Amino acid sequence: MSEHGRVDGILLVDKPVGPSSNAVLQQARRLFGGAKAGHAGTLDPLASGLLPVCFGEATKFAQALIDAPKRYRATIRFGTATTTGDAEGDVVASAPVAFDEAALTAAMAGFVGAIRQRPPRYAALKRDGKPYYHYARAGVEIERSPREVRIDVFQLIDFAPPDAIVDVGCSKGTYVRVLAEDLGVSLQGCAHLAVLRRTGTAGFSIDEAVTLDALQRMDGAERARVLLPIDAALSALPALAIDAETATALRNGRRPAHAAASGRYRAYGPDGFLGVVESTGDVLVATRLTA
Numbered sequence: 001m002s003e004h005g006r007v008d009g010i011l012l013v014d015k016p017v018g019p020s021s022n023a024v025l026q027q028a029r030r031l032f033g034g035a036k037a038g039h040a041g042t043l044d045p046l047a048s049g050l051l052p053v054c055f056g057e058a059t060k061f062a063q064a065l066i067d068a069p070k071r072y073r074a075t076i077r078f079g080t081a082t083t084t085g086d087a088e089g090d091v092v093a094s095a096p097v098a099f100d101e102a103a104l105t106a107a108m109a110g111f112v113g114a115i116r117q118r119p120p121r122y123a124a125l126k127r128d129g130k131p132y133y134h135y136a137r138a139g140v141e142i143e144r145s146p147r148e149v150r151i152d153v154f155q156l157i158d159f160a161p162p163d164a165i166v167d168v169g170c171s172k173g174t175y176v177r178v179l180a181e182d183l184g185v186s187l188q189g190c191a192h193l194a195v196l197r198r199t200g201t202a203g204f205s206i207d208e209a210v211t212l213d214a215l216q217r218m219d220g221a222e223r224a225r226v227l228l229p230i231d232a233a234l235s236a237l238p239a240l241a242i243d244a245e246t247a248t249a250l251r252n253g254r255r256p257a258h259a260a261a262s263g264r265y266r267a268y269g270p271d272g273f274l275g276v277v278e279s280t281g282d283v284l285v286a287t288r289l290t291a
Contacts, residue, residue, distance in 0.1 A: 007035035008056035009227030010065075014209035015043050015051040015198075024212065028053050031215050032223060040065035040233075041172075041201060046088055049073075049198030050206045057290045058230045061276065064202065065233050069152065071200035072168040074193060076180040079162040081190035085120050085177035095189035097161045104164060107186045108154045116146040117178050149174040163194065203235050230290065231266050231273045240265035240277065246284065247274055255283040 011032075015024050025039045032055060040052040040062045049072075054062045078097045082089030099107075121144070127135070135141070153169030168176055177193035184191025199206045210226055218226070240260055242250075247269030249256040260279040264287065267274040275289030 006056055007032050007037075007227070008058055008230055009054075010058050010230070010232050011053040011055065011227055012204055012209040013051045013053055013215075014206060014211045015048055016212065017046060017048045020045050021051055024051055025053055027212055028215065038062055041070065041198075043198060044086070044196070046086055047196040047198065049196075050201055050204060050209050051198070052201065052204065052233075054233070055227070058233065060288050060290070061230060061233045064236070067172050068202035068236070069169060069171055070174070070198060071153070072170070072176055073157070073197045073199050074166050074168055074176050074180070075195035076164045076166060076183065076191050077162055077194040078164065078184055078187070078189060078191045080192060081181065081184065082192045083121075084192075085175075085181050086193040086196075089192070093190050095184075097189065099187050099189075101156070101159045103187065104159060105156050107183060108156060108166070110186065111179065111183065112151050112154050114148055114150050117149050117175055117182070118146045119144045120175055120178055147173060151179070154179075169200075202233065204232075229273070234266040234276065237264055237266045237276065240267045240279075242267055242269055242274070242277075242284070244270045247271075250274065250277060250284060250286045251289060253286070255285055257282060258284045260284070 011028060013024055013028060015021065021039050021042045025037060029035060029037045035055045036059060037053055037055045038059045040054055043049065043051055052065050054065070079095055080091050081093040083092055121133070121135075150171040151168070151174065152171075153167055155167045157165040157167055168179065170176070176196055180191050180193040197206070215223060215226075242258070246256045246258060247267075250267075258279060259282070262279055262281045264276060264278050267277045273290060276287040278285045278287050
């Protein structure tokens with residue numbers, strides 16, 4: 001919390017299965033007094049897990065969380081394919097699960113690294129101003145161009161046919177349900193995503209998150225204590241200390257001389273966190289500053 005009751009900070013919510021990410025956001029907003037807020041990285045209603053919610057000034061830096069790599073624990077169900085690629089859809093195909101654990105882990109290894117994914121028919125991506133799922137529900141097929149994503153981790157945790165529990169570390173924009181479907185095809189069968197739980201993003205872990213039920217039971221002071229500071233979203237950037245004169249110049253739209261190495265920094269003045277700045281090696285340029 002900041003002065004005058006304004007709420008600034010990052011809340012790590014453990015989203016339950018069922019509500020949309022926006023519904024979780026609105027409930028968190030109400031609990032914190034209707035503060036300006038936005039979530040950083042949508043989870044589908046059937047997914048659970050880590051959902052960062054940014055309040056007040058933290059919303060200015062939410063893109064860093066949206067762009068960060070994500071970590072998931074997923075259950076892939078082999079032998080059936082669905083209309084949506086997950087457990088919400090209707091079964092449209094079936095196939096025997098005729099492979100062993102060794103074949104599964106070998107197939108999974110083929111997806112690690114940079115891969116191309118075709119977005120699912122039921123996606124929030126837009127074409128001509130309308131989300132893909134609008135066309136899918138109307139039975140209209142549209143072009144869905146493959147996009148490059150990166151799979152950094154794809155490890156088998158447990159295999160009890162027809163289900164495999166896997167650990168996935170991936171870039172933003174990765175569809176784990178498409179990964180499940182493509183894995184099924186690579187094993188000469190089919191599959192869908194049965195369970196999805198986000199376990200990490202931007203250096204944050206699900207172990208740090210709080211449930212909506214727990215938040216509901218807290219008083220105002222307890223809720224304030226679970227908020228992370230604004231700059232917690234920017235831990236990947238190096239810190240840069242600047243003096244009061246330089247901070248004032250940046251706030252006034254000037255480009256003060258500074259000898260920091262070229263790159264982006266989270267800047268701190270005498271009054272604390274100032275925002276994100278970029279150094280050319282000779283001068284500093286304000287990228288996004290707090291109020």
